[in-house]
Amino acid sequence: MNFVLAAGGTGGHMIPAHALAAELKARGHGVLLITDARGSRIPGLFDDVPVHILPAGRLTKTPWGMLKAMRSVMAGRREAKTLYRKHRPDAVVGFGGYPAFPALLAASSLRIPTVLHEQNAVLGRVNRLLAGDAAAIATAYERVERLKPGHERKVALVGNPVRSSIVKLGELPFPAFDSFAPLKLLVTGGSQGATVLGEIVPAGLGELSENLRHRLQVVQQCRPDDIERVRDTYRDLGIPAELSTYLRDMDDKLGACHLMIGRAGASTIAELTAAGRPAILVPLPIATDDHQTANARELARAGGARMIPQPQFTPEALARQIEALADDPEALSNAAARALSVGRPHAARDLADLVERIGQGDRPALVGPAIKAATPSIGLAPAGATA
Structure with missing residues (x-):
């Protein structure tokens, strides 16, 4: 299978994405990362994974800042759609942060299933904007604030992936x-x-x-x-x-x-x-x-x-x-x-299981936290090919 991971340029977004990439590659899947220039410069991460840098604006409260950001987001969305048409992913996994926004918008517009991973105990802004279109929302905590009641059915508690070391x-x-x-x-x-x-x-x-x-x-x-x-x-x-x-x-x-x-x-x-x-x-x-x-x-x-x-x-x-x-x-x-x-050491494994099921078209029964209180491929294979 082929997966795109989209993550903002800070360690908090990039490290769990890196851990998931390692798990997916170990299972023989193709993995590609979409991030920004900051994320691509973090040392020691994604050394053996193709990295695609997309333009992505940061949404602000000022009208001019919002307009500028949306122009950048739309440019990133167009670029991501071109990428997906050439190398069709089975699913796109977002880890939050504004650089993930256009990649996930593009996936939704092409009817590619998306999975959102929320590392924090409060649902982030980008994930809040995209939760309605997501096939699943993977969380790191049993209780997550800012999660709409209607989205609870999409939630799976997996934890926050960390490196195997x-x-x-x-x-x-x-x-x-x-x-x-x-x-x-x-x-x-x-x-x-x-x-x-x-x-x-x-x-x-x-x-x-x-x-x-x-x-x-x-x-x-x-x-x-x-x-x-x-x-x-x-x-x-x-x-x-x-x-x-x-x-x-x-x-x-x-x-x-x-x-x-x-x-x-x-x-x-x-x-x-x-x-x-x-x-x-x-x-x-x-x-x-x-x-x-x-x-x-x-x-x-x-x-x-x-x-x-x-x-x-x-x-x-x-x-x-x-x-x-x-x-x-x-x-x-x-x-x-x-x-x-209170650790969840198998988070990378559990998240990989979830995105595999979503990529296969499965919609597993999920329990939301609010309800409870061969040689791995280096990149994505072209659409229709086997990774």
């Missing part, structure tokens, strides 16, 4: 930790880093007791403009820290850490729960529809994370939370187990 971490024991062992912290801020973490985390670690501070080992992602300042702060505190603007080996870093401090993006939550790692989460306050706070709730309620709203995210508050976990060696391992308990 992350899933394998959940099958391994949690790193040993006791009253004398080093405390290994991983600090991330999404694909672009976060200045507030670069300001608060080093200061918060400086508030810890001298005994605990001397046991710290820190790996932290920083914005390029912040990295030298953060490095100087850690040096003054005498805390060993490995700093980088982009973490290429996230699976190794996550596997080694005892505690993650970071935002509550969809991919972050999915990786924490698949790997079984406790976290202190600081949701991005300006995230659309406050979806990061919604993302963090399930993990926090399960006891796998502690959530601090950014206005309350101070060095003192962070230090108190770290000490509460580090002072009891069992607290970290218990939190890790609780994080793992």
Whole structure:
């Protein structure tokens, strides 16, 4: 079979698309990615998958901005229709983000079935616009906000796909930790880093007791403009820290850490729960529809994370939370187990099963979250051919 994956240009959209692509290719299907220039530049993703860049405008509230965006969307739609006529996909899978919009519009106009994947606990704007035409809506949470009641019958809970190397971490024991062992912290801020973490985390670690501070080992992602300042702060505190603007080996870093401090993006939550790692989460306050706070709730309620709203995210508050976990060696391992308990490590498999059924013309009976509360082909085969 042939599938097109359409994803916006951020890691939150691209990483689950990458995980699904790997699963579909392993099953022998042809896969092509549609994204924007940003998505095509993310390193380590889709190296062996053809990538097609479409024009896509970002819808704004101003009349001129809306007109400009719609012109771009319509141009992308025309380009996608030409692509689909040449290489007819069995289904198009959208992962949200404005670059996915024209690709999905084109599929609907050609009566190609579409599947929407929603990574967050709040249905995104593009997915809300396209939900009516979708054959299925795959979700990562049992309860998804902004989902219309009439669309509940289309919903299947599959989880948020992550890389297989992350899933394998959940099958391994949690790193040993006791009253004398080093405390290994991983600090991330999404694909672009976060200045507030670069300001608060080093200061918060400086508030810890001298005994605990001397046991710290820190790996932290920083914005390029912040990295030298953060490095100087850690040096003054005498805390060993490995700093980088982009973490290429996230699976190794996550596997080694005892505690993650970071935002509550969809991919972050999915990786924490698949790997079984406790976290202190600081949701991005300006995230659309406050979806990061919604993302963090399930993990926090399960006891796998502690959530601090950014206005309350101070060095003192962070230090108190770290000490509460580090002072009891069992607290970290218990939190890790609780994080793992809400993980969905087979999300890529389950999503691949769903899109195969949709591509075959099947409309499986779906249960919505709101109701419950040979050698893989490299690209798409031409229409009528076998991938």
